[in-house]
Amino acid sequence: MAARTGPWTEPGAHQVAPGVHRIPLPLPNDGLHAVNVYSIATPTGLVLIDSGWGLREARAALESALASIGHELGDVERFLVTHMHRDHYTLAVELRRLFGSRIALGAGEQPNIELVLAGKAQQQVSDLRAWGAQDLVEKLRAAMDSAGQRDYSYEPPDEWISGVCDIEVGDRVLRAVPTPGHTRGHVVFVDEAAGALFAGDHVLPHITPSIGFEPARATLPLGDYMDSLRLMRTYPDMVLLPAHGPVAPSVHNRVDELLIHHEERLAATLEATRSGATTAADTARRLGWTRHHRAFDTLDLFNQVLAIGETAAHLDVLVTRGTLKPTTSDGVTEYTPQPASAATPEQTTTPTDNTTA
Numbered sequence: 001m002a003a004r005t006g007p008w009t010e011p012g013a014h015q016v017a018p019g020v021h022r023i024p025l026p027l028p029n030d031g032l033h034a035v036n037v038y039s040i041a042t043p044t045g046l047v048l049i050d051s052g053w054g055l056r057e058a059r060a061a062l063e064s065a066l067a068s069i070g071h072e073l074g075d076v077e078r079f080l081v082t083h084m085h086r087d088h089y090t091l092a093v094e095l096r097r098l099f100g101s102r103i104a105l106g107a108g109e110q111p112n113i114e115l116v117l118a119g120k121a122q123q124q125v126s127d128l129r130a131w132g133a134q135d136l137v138e139k140l141r142a143a144m145d146s147a148g149q150r151d152y153s154y155e156p157p158d159e160w161i162s163g164v165c166d167i168e169v170g171d172r173v174l175r176a177v178p179t180p181g182h183t184r185g186h187v188v189f190v191d192e193a194a195g196a197l198f199a200g201d202h203v204l205p206h207i208t209p210s211i212g213f214e215p216a217r218a219t220l221p222l223g224d225y226m227d228s229l230r231l232m233r234t235y236p237d238m239v240l241l242p243a244h245g246p247v248a249p250s251v252h253n254r255v256d257e258l259l260i261h262h263e264e265r266l267a268a269t270l271e272a273t274r275s276g277a278t279t280a281a282d283t284a285r286r287l288g289w290t291r292h293h294r295a296f297d298t299l300d301l302f303n304q305v306l307a308i309g310e311t312a313a314h315l316d317v318l319v320t321r322g323t324l325k326p327t328t329s330d331g332v333t334e335y336t337p338q339p340a341s342a343a344t345p346e347q348t349t350t351p352t353d354n355t356t357a
């Protein structure tokens with residue numbers, strides 16, 4: 001591990017292991033600050049884990065970072081992309097058009113990519129109605145000038161990564177492991193020999209990834225996510241190479257923190273329904289948001305939508321635990337607390353931070 005010499009967003013190619021560099025690339029007006037792509041040198045070229053957002057600034061930053069280690073954009077033979085979010089996927093599409101690099105993506109992302117290619121990337125608008133946020137639907141429609149149009153920054157990958165599989169990258173073997181939750185087809189890449197995890201947005205060192213923010217939202221995204229966190233516990237502890245934030249020493253430590261965070265959040269969500277909240281939107285308005293406990297009304301429209309989706313994900317896990325009962329009328333789902341005796345015992349703690357990726 002190279003010593004850190006500045007903030008993690010500092011441009012350049014930062015060596016994290018022999019032949020492996022972390023390259024932070026800029027994002028547009030985004031609270032995440034930057035996205036890390038990881039370059040792995042092979043005898044024939046480069047393999048990149050994630051690609052960055054297909055923006056001129058990101059491409060220029062990648063080009064100069066690669067130049068600093070003696071490479072150029074055309075040396076990238078293959079992109080292994082952790083999930084379909086545009087800050088991970090779309091620069092790969094752009095560079096494939098120019099250089100013919102190949103793109104691999106988790107097979108679980110297929111429904112998401114299909115909706116994007118069909119111009120239906122904004123499916124969450126219909127979820128908002130069920131979540132009791134009809135008022136946000138019109139606002140969102142007005143804000144989405146591109147709704148219903150084909151997004152040309154997306155194309156299908158060359159290969160779908162199916163199940164757990166080993167991928168040879170030069171003399172390394174990366175084990176692709178499906179980790180649904182952040183998106184339904186998210187995968188991480190385990191380099192067991194090097195003791196390192198290319199974690200994408202599954203495990204982030206300083207923020208909690210958003211849950212199920214995707215066109216084809218899974219039925220129980222938070223349940224999937226927590227299972228995927230526990231799955232990381234079945235591997236030996238590794239160095240965390242995240243897509244946002246600095247390299248961190250222990251995947252296990254961060255997994256434990258994230259699981260505790262969601263248990264606390266589940267407890268706060270249940271508490272809100274016990275004090276009268278009924279829909280996901282109603283519940284979200286009673287919770288604190290971001291690490292600064294911001295009131296829901298101070299969030300921008302995009303983050304309000306994320307917050308409500310996040311709350312719905314928590315409510316649905318409480319339903320599977322038997323502590324809430326859902327009823328749907330007029331397309332709106334309401335949740336009713338169940339008697340404590342029917343419920344699984346839970347920690348009772350206060351809400352903490354929640355930031356999205």
Ligand SMILES: [Zn+2]
Pocket residue numbers: 083085182201357
């Ligand atoms: Zn993401």
